[in-house]
Amino acid sequence: MATRDATIGQDHKLYYDSAGSWSLPTWVELTRVINVEPGDEREDIEIAYRGADIKRHVAGQRDMPLEFAIAFKKGDTSIDALIAAYKAKTIVHLADADGAIATSGTLYTHFELELLSMAKPENLNEGDELTFTAAIADTSNDPVEVTAP
Numbered sequence: 001m002a003t004r005d006a007t008i009g010q011d012h013k014l015y016y017d018s019a020g021s022w023s024l025p026t027w028v029e030l031t032r033v034i035n036v037e038p039g040d041e042r043e044d045i046e047i048a049y050r051g052a053d054i055k056r057h058v059a060g061q062r063d064m065p066l067e068f069a070i071a072f073k074k075g076d077t078s079i080d081a082l083i084a085a086y087k088a089k090t091i092v093h094l095a096d097a098d099g100a101i102a103t104s105g106t107l108y109t110h111f112e113l114e115l116l117s118m119a120k121p122e123n124l125n126e127g128d129e130l131t132f133t134a135a136i137a138d139t140s141n142d143p144v145e146v147t148a149p
């Protein structure tokens with residue numbers, strides 16, 4: 001049977017490090033994730049000077065924001081941990097993977113993040129969901145891209 005070469009959104013997975021250890025993470029899949037929006041962008045530094053008709057640009061510092069939505073469920077330990085981390089301003093260690101993290105060949109990025117916002121819309125005809133916005137935390141660990149062995 002043929003397999004597809006492309007990955008689709010449904011293939012991707014988001015993981016939470018329940019041990020909180022950069023060097024020896026214990027990855028737990030956040031199974032109720034709806035959407036994940038990883039960003040990767042650089043600041044645009046404009047260079048303009050007299051005598052030049054065209055502005056120039058230099059790529060500045062890189063930013064890697066992450067936004068994700070989870071279908072809320074009372075008593076889900078991973079969701080409870082994220083809520084507690086947000087309220088306590090605790091850094092979380094997450095991994096965004098293009099498949100199961102323990103599968104050979106899976107590409108994932110893991111990073112330590114500050115949870116900057118948490119929203120829980122309560123729409124009449126929709127299930128409850130939590131949306132988190134996160135940004136790279138000020139730690140000694142830079143985001144790392146890994147291909148699972």
